[in-house]
Amino acid sequence: MPVKDYLRLRFLPHIWCPGCGHGIVMSGMIRAIEQIGLQKNEVVAVSGIGCSSRIVGYLDFHTMHTLHGRALAFATGVKLGRPDLTVIVPMGDGDALAIGGNHFIHAARRNIDLTAIIMNNRIYGMTGGQGSPMTPQGMRSTTSPRGIADPAFDIVELAKGAGASFVARTTTYHATELTRMIEKAIRHRGFSVVEVLSQCPVYYGRQNRIGNGMEMMKGFRDDTAPIGSKKKEARPDLIERGIFVDEDRPPYPGGRGGTNETTMQK
Numbered sequence: 291m292p293v294k295d296y297l298r299l300r301f302l303p304h305i306w307c308p309g310c311g312h313g314i315v316m317s318g319m320i321r322a323i324e325q326i327g328l329q330k331n332e333v334v335a336v337s338g339i340g341c342s343s344r345i346v347g348y349l350d351f352h353t354m355h356t357l358h359g360r361a362l363a364f365a366t367g368v369k370l371g372r373p374d375l376t377v378i379v380p381m382g383d384g385d386a387l388a389i390g391g392n393h394f395i396h397a398a399r400r401n402i403d404l405t406a407i408i409m410n411n412r413i414y415g416m417t418g419g420q421g422s423p424m425t426p427q428g429m430r431s432t433t434s435p436r437g438i439a440d441p442a443f444d445i446v447e448l449a450k451g452a453g454a455s456f457v458a459r460t461t462t463y464h465a466t467e468l469t470r471m472i473e474k475a476i477r478h479r480g481f482s483v484v485e486v487l488s489q490c491p492v493y494y495g496r497q498n499r500i501g502n503g504m505e506m507m508k509g510f511r512d513d514t515a516p517i518g519s520k521k522k523e524a525r526p527d528l529i530e531r532g533i534f535v536d537e538d539r540p541p542y543p544g545g546r547g548g549t550n551e552t553t554m555q556k
């Protein structure tokens with residue numbers, strides 16, 4: 291099916307700025323769903339608030355645009371009520387890890403069968419470029435004009451530590467890899483996290499003088515390396531891409547008639 295058949299064309303043109311990475315992620319999501327062969331009415335996309343969360347407005351699936359930081363809570367309810375549906379949660383880094391951080395760690399802990407796609411542009415884009423928990427130390431935002439003081443989270447380490455059974459990282463530069471990872475994450479039974487380094491040229495790029503969208507994507511190419519690659523060996527400072535965790539663990543039971551085996555055993 292052509293990509294446009296997965297879109298609500300009546301809501302286009304989209305609101306994203308020229309050079310923003312979120313459209314690449316949306317395209318990766320669509321291609322992954324097509325490759326798996328899911329029907330549009332078998333998919334639910336749930337988002338919170340932020341530029342990235344606007345994805346659900348453009349996708350012609352069952353969609354919910356919910357509260358800031360609460361996407362995983364709503365998605366959990368959807369999955370427990372309709373375990374037969376595929377539930378995908380596109381989020382920004384602020385939405386997922388600041389106000390939504392508590393929901394994130396508990397969704398991972400429970401290994402609920404959801405796919406969280408975190409578009410990490412290292413800033414709050416929609417509300418004017420404030421620092422997020424993913425803004426690297428020393429980098430500028432509108433709330434840290436002299437450089438942010440706090441260390442950033444490492445999404446991969448956080449997801450692993452909280453118990454996610456599938457954890458991956460890629461970038462918008464690596465579009466084919468992005469599609470492949472989202473496909474594997476959706477196929478995985480349990481809580482899946484795909485971190486996507488995505489560019490916000492308007493706030494993060496401009497405030498930190500990194501350049502336009504194209505230049506930021508070149509940075510993703512140059513500053514990342516596949517897990518265990520020679521490139522990484524030679525340059526340990528590079529950010530690793532790839533699948534860090536892929537474990538077969540029973541997902542959180544639920545849904546109509548579902549039982550919690552752990553509770554039942556006690």
Ligand code: SF4
Pocket residue numbers: 305306307309310311312341342411415416489490491492493
């Ligand atoms: S503000 Fe940044 S994240 Fe938001 S649409 Fe513009 S470029 Fe994308």
